[in-house]
Amino acid sequence: MQNTKYKIKNHYRPHFHLKSVKGFLFALLLLLFGTSSLWAITEEEEYNIAWQYCQSGKYPQAVEAYQKFLKHHPRGKLLAEAHFTLARIENSGTNAFAHYQFIIDNYPAHALAPQAAFATAQYCQNAGAYPEAKVRYLFTYSRYAQTPPGSESLYRLSLMALAGDSLTQAASYAQAFVQQYPQNFRGAAISRSLADCWRLKADSAQANFYWRQIMELYPESYEAGEAREQLLADIEGSPEALDDSLSRILPAPKTVTPVIKSPPVKMTQLNPKPAAGKKYYLQIGVYREKSVMTDWKKRLEKQDHQCRVDSSGSKNNCSYRLYAGPYDGKEEALKISQKLLISNRLKTMLVQK
Incomplete structure (x- = not known):
């Protein structure tokens, strides 16, 4: 009777071990499949x-x-x-x-x-x-x-x-x-x-x-x-x-x-x-947008520069010329021009009006 039990016990051990191996192989296949899908991307x-x-x-x-x-x-x-x-x-x-x-x-x-x-x-x-x-x-x-x-x-x-x-x-x-x-x-x-x-x-x-x-x-x-x-x-x-x-x-x-x-x-x-009465001015720029010109005018006036604005063109197509000045002499105007270049990075143009 003891020998029979021993045989039955030993008979089931290999079956349990086989299930574990199958599970391991299945997991390995999944891993390999996932890796191969990654390798498939060029x-x-x-x-x-x-x-x-x-x-x-x-x-x-x-x-x-x-x-x-x-x-x-x-x-x-x-x-x-x-x-x-x-x-x-x-x-x-x-x-x-x-x-x-x-x-x-x-x-x-x-x-x-x-x-x-x-x-x-x-x-x-x-x-x-x-x-x-x-x-x-x-x-x-x-x-x-x-x-x-x-x-x-x-x-x-x-x-x-x-x-x-x-x-x-x-x-x-x-x-x-x-x-x-x-x-x-x-x-x-x-x-x-x-x-x-x-x-x-x-x-x-x-x-x-x-x-x-x-x-x-x-x-x-x-x-x-x-x-x-x-x-x-x-x-x-x-x-x-x-x-x-x-x-x-x-x-x-x-x-x-x-x-x-x-x-x-x-x-x-x-x-x-x-001609008598003509002064020197420094042309700051020509602007299509009045707001941009106004901003520059206010900025220069805060720095104690006197400004003048001339406009030309129609109401719907108007341009604005902003000047600093007037100045009595050419040398004075050129000195101010150099100061504006250094302080505001403005490249001005000397004109007479």
Whole structure:
């Protein structure tokens, strides 16, 4: 009887052990199935998941998805795109800089590399690291000169030189910009800035060089109108000088009629002295929105600047010209102009009224 019980007991033990093995194998199959489904996601599909988060404005989820993407595909073909997007959406400027630098170091020929290089230079400039910013702008321009970030880097270099009061260096950058990018509207802006700087230094010859450059290379630009006004205002000397200056400013006629020159005659009317009662003013700007003009007027009046406003045009299409002044002498007006440039970053234009 004892032997029978022993046999029954031993008979059921293998059956219990088999159930445990089946359960273990089933769990293992589930794990393998789940892992295989994860492996079934391609690099492009996982990247698109992160991109969809970004497109829908879910930036925290997008950052997490891109970080997982970088972890899962350390040698993927979309690493540059992932790092570039992370640099745009991450809150940390330091992290963004690192992402851009990764692209520069590892994918210098990628289409996003010029933008990444420019972004690192801009980051340094905003952080006040101007020497490092200059180095990075030069790097971007020298390596990617034929791209928009390359031309913009050269433009920024000229502005940094102007801010550092290095007119010679700024002029060198500006001439390189004008020669290499003759169709880029930034050339007119650089020339205007240089002309203003020389005008504030009372060097009309240097200023007029850049005003004429605007008229010759960028006749349709916004700055061309100001250049024409400045050149006309600065015309001085003999009638021959007047004719020469006007020939540079005004377009040449289609037909030319021969003229026999008579002996030089002193013509005082061509270069009259300022009429009695005329004063010097500094034109602050021309505004379409009256509210914007009013804000500037109030701001200047709080700084003890007397202001004047002239309006022109119809009721529905009116423009407002804001002036500071009047001033009795040209020297006084130029001194005030320099103060406005330093205190308010306003580039004014000297006029007489």
